[in-house]
Amino acid sequence: MEWIQQLVNGISLGSIYALIALGYTMVYGIIKLINFAHGEVFMIGAFIGFYAIGGWGLSFVPALLLAMAVCAIIGVVIERVAYKRLRNATRIAALITAIGVSLFIQYGVIYIRGAQPEAYPNVLPSKTFEIFGVNISSQSLLILSVSIILMIILQFIVHRTKMGKAMRAVSFDAEAARLMGINVDRTISFTFAIGSALAGAAGVIFGTYYTKIDPLMGVIPGLKAFVAAVLGGIGIIPGAMVGGLVLGVVETVVSAFGYSLWRDAAAFIILILILIFKPSGLFGKNTREKV
């Protein structure tokens, strides 16, 4: 029974990683940029949720939607201000800019409200169900279902809408897409908006599930989500979901064997192994470089 319990723990953790990883992977897929500021959007989402619930007394779902909306705007602003003018610059320049944006947001938030942590208000009824000796809290069920719903909506947007088609086209070949009359800039902004909204949702979910939020909370989940995205194959949406869940379960299994101090190391060992043996990720196809 202990193992089923651990699996439940791992999937709850993994679904949060997956939500953040989706944003990474979408942005990478479309402009080949690893957006290191993504973890900070996640943090801002958590704080917006916190103020919406604690300050204005909203309940969980409105707070979630509000955080998603604000984060979508912030994501677009970041893209317009920081990345757009670097579109034709070297990739390393854009990457360094992303790190700069990330630090700017972290310390900007610290400057505004200080570095002290905040405790999330209890917004969800926390009941514990016992099924075959396994304790599953209602919160982890809700988190899992919200994550799954958001992922289904995302799949729908990407595969069934015009905008999704444009996204896929720009991702495949931006120049050709432009020739076909697709507004590339708008499509990229839209991608940032969706990715950031998912990060914002992950932030609110993280806050309600783990209670503690602080301005530097985005760093480690951001890195872990990056590992998840690479694990699944960066740029591939189902890969990010599976990568996130696998990473969550692996971390939990490592702890379950009594090596809890190795948990973070395990995540990064996975990153190294994937980069050495299958750089395109679990879901990636090996593409031959054309000379």
Added chain:
Amino acid sequence: MRKIFKKKLPHMLLSATLVAGILSGCAGGSESGNGGSGDGDVIKIGANLELSGPVASYGQSIGKGVDLAVEEINKDGGIDGKKIEVVKIDNKSDAAEATNAAIKLTSQEKVTAIIGAATSGNSVAQVQIADDNKTVLLTPSGTSPNVTVGTNNKVNEFIFRTCFIDPFQGTVAANFAAKELKVKNAAIFADSASDYAKGLAASFKETFEKAGGKVVAQEAYVAKDTDFRSTLTRIKAANPEFVFIPGYYEEVGLIIKQAREMGITAPFMGGDGWDSPKLVELAGADALNNTFITNHYSSEDPDEKIQKFVAAFKAKNKDQAPDAFNALGYDSVYLLADAIKRAGSTDSTKIKDALAETNNLALVSGNFTIDENHNPIKSATVLEYKGGKQVFKTKINP
């Protein structure tokens, strides 16, 4: 007329500055003269405290305790007829500033003893200065063992403390678990990134096993972790009757919340690192029921001496109940005053010897006996969380 004025102006300015310079020189001279002549009938004690900066609340609390004690002693006629005078310096919660303040107190103010600082780090920063100048340094709340015992395992001759040291809390928790709660097996879940938590965990294990208990699970986490469920699942499988969680409130709050959600109902216990209102916010009042912490003192302790102190403190500080730092600051002055009285002089070497010989001195935070490492052996207080409030549970003697 105008021409003359122009010509004379520089001269006037020059003479004005000269006069001002002479005057200020005189003022400076007379000030230092006062300080020198006053040495005979007052005992000067320095307070090197964190009055501003990140841990300002500790330093300010200690300062209030010190003020109250000095006021009381002076009202009763001082020490052997000599009044105590406190020279407070703000070390800005910074180790380098603490060193500077110690230099100023020893060489300029020529104090008999220094009280401070609140944190172990800022106290260690003064050790060298105090030892070199043969001035007694008494830290009210620096709990790290290496304040009084240097890196070469030699006791710093002039350095003492009013609080108990970190590992002692582990001993107290183990005794409480074995003797008061009468549990046979326990689990330890410690922050592996902090020496404080590791020290508590080690002494808990040693004492608990000596008392016949069994440690059935020993797990670790790293500060800043947020997900403890997988490790807690392991602890739950070991089925302990008691869980010892030394660490700081940020992680402990989450651990307790997650543990209770997973159905671990055993009592939890930790040290003074738990002591923050944030803990209640993070864990929730319900989850905190049946948890205990060790602390230096409790204002709810029915002990007569404590209640007298609480009443006096409240009268002076707008009905605010004194916290542990207030009590330790207060005790520091009395501990020092007792030693000065027994030494019969303000000679540092004699005071230091008298301090080291302190035996069963009844103060607010317990009965003080100073051991060979200059740490007080005294009782610790165990508090229980009930509905999100700390309630006095019992006192445990070492």
